[in-house]
Amino acid sequence: MCIRLQRWPIQRIRAERPELEAKPIVLCETRRASRRVAACSTEAEALGIAVGMPFAEATALAGAEKLRPEAYDPSGDREALEALAVECARFSPLVGLDDSPTPDSLLLDVTGLAHLFGGEPALAAAITRDFARRGLTAHVALAPTIGAAWAVAHFLQDKQAACGFAPPSQTGRSRKRLSAATIIPPDGTAAALRPLPVEALRLSDDVVELLHSLGIYHIGQLESLPREDLTTRFGPQLLERWDQATGRRAEPIRAQPQPHELRVERSLDYPTTRRRTIELVVEQLIGQLARMLVREGRGAVRLDCRLHAHPSHTVNLSVGLFEPSAAPRHLFELIRMQLDRVWLASPVSAVSVEAALTAPFERRQEELFADGRSWRRPRQLAGLVDRLAGRLGRGSVLRARLIRDAEPELAYQYEPLVAGCHGHLARAFSDALARRQCHPTRKVKVDRRLAHKRHPGELPPRPLRLLARPFRLAVVSIMPDGPPLQFQLEGRPERITHTWGPERIETGWWRGRPVRRDYYQTETTTGRRYWLFRDLAAGAWFLHGTFE
């Protein structure tokens, strides 16, 4: 069976935005600096607009105010069609897209299925109804072969529509459309194909052109040609496609993979707040889920657990993992750590556990193991990181990264070790996100190209303890710009015996919060070392860190 969605890009846009109904729509793509029409609606075609026409010409034909160009998005069209294919799984277990670069039809294997829907016409009607409900016009063709179904769906119905067999019935705002279904009986393939044009065989343009130049316009005309000469004259494609259409050669449907739902659920006969019972249920569910994961060769990267409590209150527990895992005990431990901290207000009536994000096992987290420093036990480390992040939150388990920035507070950044909602697949993205989360207010463009390649010895001396906020000090110094001699700390005077510095740290005004400081490393009479700075703007002294 072939379900054809004529002018699919236009149909998709109209289904998403019903206000565009019955208006001329033009989809434009920019190719070699010129905007051309990539697809247009029948209303636009009626104005004389054709595919491939420069957009300027189309505007001239339709009038600039009437024509609003939309962006042509072939990958979006394909994705939407793939999503439809997934939904069509209710009609057939085997659904695929046609194999053209810009597909506009779905191929379904409905062999032996029609009786479930009450016969082939009823099945076709059910499908057209289903599509009409989505605001789509579908041409359905049932034929013994994929090739024939495709040919009939694309070419027979154009003809029928032209002859008025399937009149468009767009009555006002009721978006009900009549879709046509054609059913070819098992022995009628060749007869149905014969009057169709040779384009219906899904041939490349040059083959069609060659056939046309020889005066061959219909498939029926091919039958009079010597079969054995077809390949030498027209290439292998013609014979292959023709044989596929007539059933002499098998053609597989490239099935659209159906996403597996990795979710298990159980409702409790007697709603309860007893933790032990709930834990037991969660543990069993995670065991089931882990078996499902193992079968798929995948591990959970994010696990969501929902406790449905009476009447509409739901407790959501979610854990992110450092590394994909399908170990039931580990997953359960992570969930339980969160469960321990949840207060259950009302009895729980149902529990569900879902692996919201999974990754294949071989996709290991490599970054920590970069540059040959092997972690002796990566699995245990991953377990530790998961447990820590599970209880403390992913923002509390961090890795530091150096950044080439003069301002000490900005010379490094923390990144969470556990992937967030984007998972491992978009690790770079989530890292960037995490960076933004760490410094929500600072928008600093930093050159980080060399930051992490620096040799540790090249780094300036810095204290191991940096106060979160510089602490204002009363400091004695002889010269106004000179080094400090004594300062008061917790009420007692600290006399400075040695100072190193000043190290001037100055950042530009464009940073929003510019910094102008003279830093001094100081040693007091007791041998303790402090990091002080004089704020050059305010003229005040601050303690910023201690050399622990």
Added chain:
Amino acid sequence: MSNSAPIQSRERLVEALREQITHLERARRTGDEAVVPSGCPALDRLLPDGGFRRGTLIEWLAAGEGSGRETLALGTAREACRQGGAVVVLDRAGEFYPPAAIRLGIHPEQMIVVRARAEADDAWALDQSLRCPAVAAAVAWPEKLDGHAFRRLQLAVEQGGGLGLLMRPERVRHEPSWAEVRLLIEPLPHAAPRAGRRLKIQVLRSRDHLEGASVEVEIDHETHLVHPAPALAHPADPRRAAGA
């Protein structure tokens, strides 16, 4: 060190060679990975095994701030993770400054910083980190540590086989301990501090009979190598002179 006297640099060279010999000797003698050098050869000589045994807790006591204790402790952590493994820093105060640790030679990709908000979470995270065999060293500033909790940490580190480096205030020096080694770090004023900073490391407790033994060391500013303090530059301790 532009202003260091030539005699000092010769002494330092001899000392460096001596350290190398000690390293070679130790490598032959122990031959296994069970002992981690402290990163400070002078301190190693005070320790019964010539370093810290893996799977033990080490207490680092210091009074006040700016003593240089963490520099020594992170030097030990750096040695511990040389053969692989992570260094977990339990930074509840949020004042740990990673660039300084990286400058000490700990690779940023080997360092995990855990910032728990609650004290109970911090203690739990320390316990978990010590228990994990992939952790070479965990550095923590536990606020309270009663006998029970201390014993649990000791069991955890025994199970994990890493090093538990506990930074504790000096006032707990008379409290009971489950640590294998308890050290007291005191800063010393330096006559020529441009060369480095002076510290006194005192072994308050260890398995052996060297309790109370102490050594004065100097940490080089540039290389972070810890040398024994040269005997020539032995100043009077002004703290004692001041009656502190």
